[in-house]
Amino acid sequence: MSEICTCGAVLPPEARFCHKCGKPQVELQQIDEPAPVQGPPDPIPAAPPPGSNFRNPVAVRIGLFAAAAGTALGLVQLPLMMFWTFVRLAAAGFLAVYLYQRRTGSALSSREGARMGWITGVFSFVFTTVLTTIALVSVAVTKDLGAFFQEQFRSQAIQGPALEEALRFLETPAGLGVIVFLSLCFGFLFFASLPILGGVVGAKVLERD
Numbered sequence: 001m002s003e004i005c006t007c008g009a010v011l012p013p014e015a016r017f018c019h020k021c022g023k024p025q026v027e028l029q030q031i032d033e034p035a036p037v038q039g040p041p042d043p044i045p046a047a048p049p050p051g052s053n054f055r056n057p058v059a060v061r062i063g064l065f066a067a068a069a070g071t072a073l074g075l076v077q078l079p080l081m082m083f084w085t086f087v088r089l090a091a092a093g094f095l096a097v098y099l100y101q102r103r104t105g106s107a108l109s110s111r112e113g114a115r116m117g118w119i120t121g122v123f124s125f126v127f128t129t130v131l132t133t134i135a136l137v138s139v140a141v142t143k144d145l146g147a148f149f150q151e152q153f154r155s156q157a158i159q160g161p162a163l164e165e166a167l168r169f170l171e172t173p174a175g176l177g178v179i180v181f182l183s184l185c186f187g188f189l190f191f192a193s194l195p196i197l198g199g200v201v202g203a204k205v206l207e208r209d
Contacts, residue, residue, distance in 0.1 A: 007021040070124055071131070074088060093195030097199050097202030101206055113199040113200050118195070129184070129187065
C-alpha cells in the first residue's frame with residue numbers, strides 16, 4: 001500500500017481512504033449477496049372434472065354398468081312386456097345418474113342427467129342389437145328370415161291387402177333389408193330416448209335430496 005496518495009497527501013499507516021480526497025487505498029472485497037431463497041412452486045390448479053360425456057371414463061363405466069343391468073332385466077319375461085321395457089330403460093337412466101352422483105359426489109343438472117341417460121341408452125342399444133343379432137342368426141340357421149318376419153306380422157292378427165303387400169315385399173332381399181334398417185333406426189331412437197328421460201328425472205329427484 002502506498003504511503004502517499006495520488007493527490008499528494010501523506011497517508012497514515014494502514015489507511016484505507018485518503019483523508020484529503022477520499023480515494024480508497026485498498027481493494028475492497030466484494031461481498032456476494034446471498035441468492036434469494038425460493039419458496040415452493042405455486043401449486044398447479046387442478047383441472048375441473050370432465051362432464052358427463054364419453055370423454056369421462058367414470059361416466060362411461062357407470063353408463064355401461066347401468067345399460068348392462070337394464071339389458072339383463074329385459075331377459076326377464078313378464079306380463080305387459082312393452083310396458084316393462086319402458087320401465088327398465090328409464091330405470092337404467094335413473095340408475096346411471098344415481099351411481100354417478102354417488103361416485104363423484106357432485107350433483108348433476110338436468111342437461112348432465114340427460115347426457116348420462118344418453119350414454120346409457122347408446123350402450124343399451126348396442127347390447128340389445130348384439131343379442132338380437134345372435135337370435136336372428138340362430139333363426140337363420142333353421143329357417144328363412146323372410147319367413148320368420150312374415151310369421152311375426154301374421155301373429156299380430158292384422159289382415160287386409162296392406163298386410164299381404166307387406167308380406168310379398170318381405171320376400172325380396174330389398175324388402176328384408178329395409179325392414180332390418182328401419183328396425184335399427186327405430187330401436188336406436190327407442191333405446192336412447194327412454195334412458196335420457198330417466199336421467200333427467202333422476203337429476204331432478206336427486207337434486208332435491
